[in-house]
Amino acid sequence: MREILSEQILRQNRLVFDRMIGHRFVAHIRADRLPQPVFERYLVFERAFADTAISICSFATARAETIVQKRWLIGVLDSLTNRKMAYFEKAFAARGIDPDAYDTDIHEVGDFRDGMLAIARDGGYLDTIAAMFAVDWMYWTWSKAASVGTISDPLLKEWVELHTSDAFAAQARWLKKELDRLGETLDAPERQRLSAVFGKAQALEIAFHDAPYLCPEKTAMLPGGGGDIRQLA
Ligand SMILES: Cc1ncc(C[n+]2csc(CCO)c2C)c(N)n1
Numbered sequence: 001m002r003e004i005l006s007e008q009i010l011r012q013n014r015l016v017f018d019r020m021i022g023h024r025f026v027a028h029i030r031a032d033r034l035p036q037p038v039f040e041r042y043l044v045f046e047r048a049f050a051d052t053a054i055s056i057c058s059f060a061t062a063r064a065e066t067i068v069q070k071r072w073l074i075g076v077l078d079s080l081t082n083r084k085m086a087y088f089e090k091a092f093a094a095r096g097i098d099p100d101a102y103d104t105d106i107h108e109v110g111d112f113r114d115g116m117l118a119i120a121r122d123g124g125y126l127d128t129i130a131a132m133f134a135v136d137w138m139y140w141t142w143s144k145a146a147s148v149g150t151i152s153d154p155l156l157k158e159w160v161e162l163h164t165s166d167a168f169a170a171q172a173r174w175l176k177k178e179l180d181r182l183g184e185t186l187d188a189p190e191r192q193r194l195s196a197v198f199g200k201a202q203a204l205e206i207a208f209h210d211a212p213y214l215c216p217e218k219t220a221m222l223p224g225g226g227g228d229i230r231q232l233a
Helices: 005-012 014-021 024-030 036-063 067-095 107-122 125-146 154-162 166-183 188-214
Strands: none
Touching: 005 014, 005 125, 005 166, 005 188, 014 125, 014 188, 024 036, 024 125, 024 188, 036 067, 036 107, 036 125, 036 154, 036 188, 067 154, 067 166, 107 125, 107 188, 125 154, 125 166, 125 188, 166 188
16 A cells, blocks of 8 residues: 555654654754743744745645645635734834834745745645645644643743644645645656655754854844844854
C-alpha cells in the first residue's frame, strides 16, 4: 500500500521541520523568556503576513472545485480577516505598538511573503494546500508543546492559545486530510513536488522567525531611538 501523502511529506522534511520547531523563537517561548522587543517586532511582521495569508487562501478558494472545499476555505478566510485581525488590533493598542515604525520589507519577511504568494499564484490548488498545511501543522505542533508550560505574558499566551484552539486544530487537520485524499490519485513526481513545496515553506518560515531578532526598529536609527536588538538576542 502507498504511504499516506502527509506522512511521506513529514518524513521527507523531518530535518527542516524539526529545525523550525527548535527555532530559538520557539525555545524562548517554551522557556518563558521571549524578549519583549522580539515579540513586538514579530507581531508587526505577523500582522503583515496575515494580509498575505488572506491572499493565499483566496487563491485556494478560487481554485477549489467543490462547494464543500470552498465553504471550508471561506471559514478560514473569515477567521483570518476577523478573529486574527482583531487580536492584532488589541495587541498593538495594549502595547502601544506603531506598525509604521517597523520595516516589514526586510528580506526575511519579504521573502516569506513573496515565496508563499508565488506558490499560491503560480501553483495549483494542491500546491497551496501543501503550503498551508506546512505552516499550519508546524504552528499547531510547536504551540501544543509550548502551551504545556508557563507563559507569563498574557498576550503571548493568547497568541499560542489561538494556535492550540479546537478551531485551529480542525483547520490543520482539514488541510492534512485534503492532501491525503487527493494525494491518493497523484503520481510519484507530483507527490514529490508537493513535498518540495512543504520544504520550501518551512525554510521560508525559519528565516521569517530569525527576522525579529535581526532588525532594529526604524526608530532605533534615529537619535535617542530604541537601541539595537542584537544586544538582546
Ligand atoms: C509565520 C506564520 N506561520 C504560520 C502561522 C500559522 N497560521 C495561523 S493562521 C494562518 C493562515 C491560515 O492558514 C497561519 C498560516 C502563522 N500565524 N504565522
